Amino acid sequence: MTNKEQQTENQVEKKEKKSKKYFDVDGPVFWPAAILIVFFIAVTLIVGEPMANVFNTIQSGISESGGWFFILSVNAFLVFVLYIAFSKYGKIRLGGVKAKPEFSKGAWFAMLFSAGMGIGILFWSVGEPINHFFNSPTVEPGTVEAAGVAMEYTFLHWGLHAWGIYALVGMSLAFFTFNRGLPLTISSVFYPLLGRKIHGPIGKAINVLAVVATLFGLATSLGMGVQQVSAGLAHLFNLPDTVNVQVILIVVITLAATASVVAGLSAGVKRLSEINIVIAAVFLLFIIIVGPTIFIVDSFVQNTGAYVQNFFQMSFWTETYRQSDWQSSWTVFYWAWWVSWSPFVGMFIARISRGRTLKEFVLGVLVVPSLITFLWLSAFGGSAIFLELNGIADIATAVKENVATSLYALLEQFPISLVTSMVGVILVTSFFVTSSDSGSLVVDSLTAGGKLDAPVAQRIFWALTEGAVAAVLLLGGGLQALQTAAITTGLPFAIILLIMIWSLMKGLRSEHDGLMDRVRENERKDYQRIITEILKKKEA
Secondary structure (H helix, E strand, C coil), X not given: CCHHHHHHHHHHHHHHCCCCCCXXXXXXXXXXXXXXXXXXXXXXXXXXXXXXXXXXXXXXXHHHHHHHHHHHHHHHHHHHHHHHHHCHHHHCECCXXXXXXXXXXXXXXXXXXHHHCHHHHHHHCCHHHHHHHHCCCCCCCCCHHHHHHHHHHHHHHHCHHHHHHHHHHHHHHHHHHHHCCCCCCHHHHHHHHHHHHHHCHHHHHHHHHHHHHHHHHHHHHHHHHHHHHHHHHHHHHCCCCCHHHHHHHHHHHHHHHHHHHHHCHHHHHHHHHHHHHHHHHHHHHHHHHHCCHHHHHHHXXXXXXXXXXXXXXXXXXXXXXXXXXHHHXXXXXXXXXXXXXXXXXXXXXXXXXXXXXXXXXXXHHHHHHHHHHHHHHHHHHHHHHHHHHCCCCCHHHHHHHXXXXXXXXXXXXXXXXXXXXHHHHHHHHHHHHHHHHHHHHHHHHHHCCCCCCCCHHHHHHHHHHHHHHHHHHHHCCHHHHHHHHHHHHHHHHXXXXXXXXXXXXXXXXXXXXXXXXXXXXXXXXXXXXXXXXHHHHHHC
């Protein structure tokens, strides 16, 4: 089927879909996804505490048996998107040759970072480097060498690989939606392979899996975020830091996120993202100024260089000879977490990226957020390691007792810690709201057949459901349950993403060939026009 026929077909389908006032769902996607999620919530609440052991067994089994698969897959995703950027396909513009970007680059980068990293980078920026420092995967723990290795592996987990996953999904969705006129759903990406079957049971099953993966991936981040908010309030006001308090906080913050969801993409998400970036920038600048400034700048340069130098070795390391659970607890968890988050972040990136060329899209999504993340990690994680190396503070104890308190343990070592801790709580809360409302808009689109502006009541439903899943995971096993949810949903979706590479390649090849045919036709017409003009002049 030609591009024109395909677009005509989809325009007809859009006209056939009548908008409803309160709920406008794609039943074969909405109901199975909702039932699966409600079933999970019910089982976790009924079983109670023993679910923690169940989660632990599932996570260990998948991580130990499927770690190699995650490592190969995530590397493949990154290599593919870089190939697209620097190949002949990099000139393809999302939305067509005349499309213009909807958002400025500043607003675009702000929304990219807020949606892609947000809560996680606040939760782990101190805790992860310190953990690797005292539990090094490759060298003697607690040494100067261990400090460097700790930062290298933290960069690995938060750098190009994570953003490569998001770039793959975002680019695929944006291309098939804006260039081919298909609905903004994961199943649309597989049109070159499935054709009309994307509207049938196979396509619906793909979208159901995407909804479930998004909900659990998002719940992982929201659960970590609320743990950090609770730890911050306990640190500031001596409030009890218990699971019950965390659940109450989820309810309150989810209601705030719901209000942002009602406001929509431009009024709610965009504005909050920009506010987040401003607060985060001030927060980062403060740490760089009052902290070990020279050490932070030096470490940023050295850490980035070491990351680049050892990139391939770290990327393909599978812990074959060490035989511990370090990699399954860290690298494999992260790769699964990013994969499970990819429908959400990828679809959100797609919605805000119309008008960008594929090269601009890939480099923008990969490079800028990664560098910002590296600077953040060097400032917060680097400062914590500096304090430990010089015996100035014991951050490791806070990390060991409760990783959610690690940020506040670091801030205590610098001036106006009460104020900065409060800012930390506000920033985590704000990122929580941004992630929740962004995720709600995405899940809403998936369950509404790709509609970009589904009814408000429907958006509210998914915002509340996200909060419910995060709360239940905390009740069912805390951080362990959150990590298990990400890994369990990430495994099947990684397979979907590998097939996505094949499908996108076919779509891009068709698009490029069509563009070249039109270029050649225009050149032929121009040549004929020039010849005609020359002949007329000769006759005259």
